[in-house]
Amino acid sequence: MKLYPIETGNFKLDGGAMFGVVPKTIWNKTNPADNNNLIDLAARCLLIEDGNRLILIDNGMGNKQSEKFFGYYSLWGTHSLDNSLEKYGFHRDDVTDVFLTHLHFDHCGGSVNWNKDKTGYELAFKNANYWTNENHWEWATKPNAREKASFLSENILPIQESGQLNFIDKPTSDFEICNLGFYIFYADGHTEKQMIPQIQYQDKTICFMADLLPTVGHIPLPYVMGYDTRPLLTMPEKSKFLNTAAENNYYLFLEHDAHNEIITVEQTEKGVRLKEIFKCEDIF
Template identity: 80%
Template structure:
């Protein structure tokens, strides 16, 4: 097995929204804001090469939305799925599987693209199976008013219409091993219904793709919960349990949204679970 960090693009969001009820005087110590109160974020995806399988976890915002849409997110940097794949000798047509932690636009927007003459939409990975779970799919296609702006039908429905959509068999317990994809999945409901957090055994390490359970290093303290989360008190409990397990088992936490810290480990302290070490992907992969 080989792992590759795939940078799909950088963007910015309001710092207050990213940290909920936590005062700016506290969260700005780890995530400084610009003059518009925006903080730097990444959309860092993970590519797993294992035998004949080439599996991509999440794929960023994509590029099919309007200039007006992208102006809300202050895109910065030169990263893209295509350039990141090409760096390792791959093309999007090589991808056999796309695993979507959840269907918010900044995690799955790259799943779908315009066709050549821009008359319709098509899957951006034409040879891939797209994996989600049925409960989250139903949550996304019949969205609540709070999340409706994050679940965009143009990111979701073309996957189903093409016949490339697949549902994982979800275990009754919150953590289970996926026989289909050959890694463990933690199911969490605080951010959105049935978000999936992959746990990948890589050599002697457990690599955890944190998605929106732990967006950045700055979100390590328990009360630092995003304003975007639908059930913040549940996130608090889920994060506490997860971080204790991460400290006990020395998980290597792959941070999807932290623009400056790629992989971290954590440890128990008298203030709770806190940062232990920071690694680049090149250090680990």
């Protein structure tokens, strides 16, 4: 097995929205804001090469939205999904499986592209099976008013229409092995049945943290995003996961932290806190 970080692009969001009730005087120390109160974020995905399978976990915002839409997110940097794949000798057509932690636009927008004449949509990974879970699919295709702006039909419905949509088997426990051969932790605080993959890589457990732990600054339990639909559920979910991660020395792959790629955590008198920071190249 080989693992590759796939940098699909960088963007910014309001720091207050990213930290909920936590005051700016606190979160600004770990995630400094610009003059517009925006903090740096990444859309860092993970590619798993395992035998004949090439599995991509999440795929960023994509590029089919309008200039006005992207203007809300202050895109910056030079990363792109295609350039990241090419860096490691791959192309979109090589991907066999696209695993989506959840269907918010910044995680699945790259799933679907415009067709050549921009009259409709086509799958960005034409040879891939796309994986979500039935509970989350139902949640995303019949969205509540709070999340409706994050579940864009053009990112989601073409997957079903293509016939390439697949559902992970329904979970019966917190940590459960899935159809693709890795374990999943299911979390309901951010959105219904978000999936946090755990990959056994050599002698390490690599955890793709998605929106359960967006950045290093979110490690303390009350530091919960304003975007979470059930923040009081996020806290015990974070507690369970981070305590397990500290106990077992998991390596936490951060999808949204623009400046920290992989971390470990440890128990302290204040609870679970940051232990070490790594570059992907140090681990993979």
